[in-house]
Amino acid sequence: LMATRVYDQEVYYRSIDVLxxxxxxxxxxxxxxxxxxxxxxxxxxxxxxxxxxxxLRTRRG
Known part of the structure; x- marks a missing residue:
């Protein structure tokens, strides 16, 4: 969850649900x-x- 934050923002309980x-x-x-x-x-x-x-391998060529 902390890796999803760009700025130093407070992480809330429902943050992962929003993401x-x-x-x-x-x-x-x-x-x-x-x-x-x-x-x-x-x-x-x-x-x-x-x-x-x-x-996936055939798509890459």
Missing amino acids: IVRLRRKLGQDKAPRPQYIRTEREGYVFDSVVNIEE
Whole structure:
């Protein structure tokens, strides 16, 4: 959380929630009933996506 701060600002309890909301907006997932990439868990958030290594290698060329 401290790494996300550009300036010396106070970190609030809900700061990470605000950052997740902004990230979901950028991914176009903010209104999805079941977000595809960032799943909310009881303890926090989980990155949840299938990554196809072979597809990534062919994109790089």
